[in-house]
Amino acid sequence: MRDGAHVVKIELYVNREGRSVVARPADTLLHILREELGLTGAKPGCNNGDCGACTVVMDGWPMKSCIMLAVEAAGRQVTTIEGLRDTPIQRAFAEKWAFQCGYCTPGFIMNCHALIQNRPDATDEIITDWLQSNICRCTGYKEISEAVKSVLVTGKDTL
Amino acid sequence: MIPFNFEYYEPSTIQEAVHLFKVLDDQGKHPLYYSGGTEIITLGRINEIYTGAVIDIKNIPECSTLAIHNEKLILGCALTLSELHDSGLFPLLGETGAGVADRTSRNKITLGGNICSQIIYREAVLPLLLTDSEVRIAGPGGMQQVPINQIFNQKLQLRKGELFVQSITDTSYIHMPYTAVKKRKVSAIDYPLVTIAAIRTNSMIRLAFSGVCSFPFRSQMIEEIINRHQIPLQSRVEEAVNHLPAPILDDIKGSAAYREFVFKNTLFDTIRLVGGG
Structure with a gap:
C-alpha cells in the first residue's frame, strides 16, 4: 500500500487466503468484501455501526466491517461467514432455530464465534454484553442466546 | 459509502x-x-x-501504551474502549467506557477518539477529570503535559495540528471507591439522558457528568454543595441543579424537565452508592 494516493493496492488476508485489491482509502471493508471480493455473507444493514449485520472477525475479535476502512485491514487476518465451515456455533444455530429471515445471521454467528473463541467461560452478563452488538429484526434473541449458551462451557448448565 | x-x-x-x-x-x-x-x-x-x-495514528507505539510507570498509569489514545475495560487497570474508566455504544463497536472506538469526538457526550473523559489526570499533547512545538482539568473545557482545547497522545493518571486514584451510572431513554445501547461518574477520595466525593448539558463537565461548585454533609442529601441534590454550567439539554431523547428529573434521581442514587449519603 502507498501512503497518500486516492487509489491504493491493499493486501488482505481473508478466510486464510491472500487477496490483493485496488481500492479507495475511503472504501469500507464491508464494501470491498462484497463488491470486490464477492463475499456477500457480511450484510449491509445500517452502514452506521449499529446493527452488526456486517460483523466479521479480525485477528480473533469481532469487528463491524461498515465502520472499518479496508486499508485498516491490510495485513490482518479477516474471517467472514464464508470462512466458517461446520463450526459448533453454526450447528447450534440450526439446532436451536436461531434464525428466521436470516439477514442478521452471519453477523450474529461471527460475533458468537468470536465470543466462544475468546471467552468460552463467558457469564450471562458477558454474553448479553456481546450479543447486544447485533440487532435481529425478527426478534429471535432468545433462540440466539440459547444457541450460543449451548456451545459455551458455562452455558450448557443454564439452559 | x-x-x-x-x-x-x-x-x-x-x-x-x-x-x-x-x-x-x-x-x-x-x-x-x-x-x-x-x-x-x-x-x-x-x-x-x-x-x-x-x-x-494506531501504528505509533506511544498511542498504544498501556503501562504503569512510577505509580502513574499511562494510557495511549489509540487504546480501544474494550481494551481499557478488559485490562482492568482503571476500573472506573473501563466501566464508563463500557457504557459507550456496544461491545463490538468498542473494539474499534478508542480513548482518544471518544474524548475528541464531535458527538457531545465524550463520556471517557469523566474518569480523567475526576482523577486530576494529565494529558500529553503533541504539536508543532513538541510534546507538552497538561492537567486535563486545565485543557478540557467542554471539549479538549487542542490547537490545529495538535494530537492527544496519552493520559497519565496517578495510581492512588485507581483503588478509590467509585461508581458510574448511565441512564438512557429506552434501550440498552444509546446516548445518555444522564451519565454520572463519581469517586470518593479521603476528603470528599468528586462528580463528573455527561448528557445533562451539551458537553461533559466536572463542577467544583456542585462538588462543594454535595459534600455539605450537615445538610440533608435531598436538599443538596436540589441545590446542585441550580449550579449546572449550562442549560439542561432539551431534545428528542428527553425534555429538559425529564432530564432534570432523571438527573436528580441519578445524582441521589450515585451519592448513596459511593458512600456520601
Missing part, C-alpha cells in the same frame, strides 16, 4: 504524524488524525465531516 476521496497515511512516529498534518494542512487537505475512525466514517458517509487526508 463515503462520498468523497481522502488520502491515507500511516506514520510510525509522533513527529512524523505532526509533520504530516502541517504539510497536508498547508496543501488545503483538511487533515484529520484517525484512531478508531468510527466517527469519521459514519459522519463522513452523511457529509457531516469532510477531510482530504487522514493520518492513522
Whole structure:
C-alpha cells in the first residue's frame, strides 16, 4: 500500500487466503468484501455501526466491517461467514432455530464465534454484553442466546 | 459509502504524524488524525465531516501504551474502549467506557477518539477529570503535559495540528471507591439522558457528568454543595441543579424537565452508592 494516493493496492488476508485489491482509502471493508471480493455473507444493514449485520472477525475479535476502512485491514487476518465451515456455533444455530429471515445471521454467528473463541467461560452478563452488538429484526434473541449458551462451557448448565 | 476521496497515511512516529498534518494542512487537505475512525466514517458517509487526508495514528507505539510507570498509569489514545475495560487497570474508566455504544463497536472506538469526538457526550473523559489526570499533547512545538482539568473545557482545547497522545493518571486514584451510572431513554445501547461518574477520595466525593448539558463537565461548585454533609442529601441534590454550567439539554431523547428529573434521581442514587449519603 502507498501512503497518500486516492487509489491504493491493499493486501488482505481473508478466510486464510491472500487477496490483493485496488481500492479507495475511503472504501469500507464491508464494501470491498462484497463488491470486490464477492463475499456477500457480511450484510449491509445500517452502514452506521449499529446493527452488526456486517460483523466479521479480525485477528480473533469481532469487528463491524461498515465502520472499518479496508486499508485498516491490510495485513490482518479477516474471517467472514464464508470462512466458517461446520463450526459448533453454526450447528447450534440450526439446532436451536436461531434464525428466521436470516439477514442478521452471519453477523450474529461471527460475533458468537468470536465470543466462544475468546471467552468460552463467558457469564450471562458477558454474553448479553456481546450479543447486544447485533440487532435481529425478527426478534429471535432468545433462540440466539440459547444457541450460543449451548456451545459455551458455562452455558450448557443454564439452559 | 463515503462520498468523497481522502488520502491515507500511516506514520510510525509522533513527529512524523505532526509533520504530516502541517504539510497536508498547508496543501488545503483538511487533515484529520484517525484512531478508531468510527466517527469519521459514519459522519463522513452523511457529509457531516469532510477531510482530504487522514493520518492513522494506531501504528505509533506511544498511542498504544498501556503501562504503569512510577505509580502513574499511562494510557495511549489509540487504546480501544474494550481494551481499557478488559485490562482492568482503571476500573472506573473501563466501566464508563463500557457504557459507550456496544461491545463490538468498542473494539474499534478508542480513548482518544471518544474524548475528541464531535458527538457531545465524550463520556471517557469523566474518569480523567475526576482523577486530576494529565494529558500529553503533541504539536508543532513538541510534546507538552497538561492537567486535563486545565485543557478540557467542554471539549479538549487542542490547537490545529495538535494530537492527544496519552493520559497519565496517578495510581492512588485507581483503588478509590467509585461508581458510574448511565441512564438512557429506552434501550440498552444509546446516548445518555444522564451519565454520572463519581469517586470518593479521603476528603470528599468528586462528580463528573455527561448528557445533562451539551458537553461533559466536572463542577467544583456542585462538588462543594454535595459534600455539605450537615445538610440533608435531598436538599443538596436540589441545590446542585441550580449550579449546572449550562442549560439542561432539551431534545428528542428527553425534555429538559425529564432530564432534570432523571438527573436528580441519578445524582441521589450515585451519592448513596459511593458512600456520601
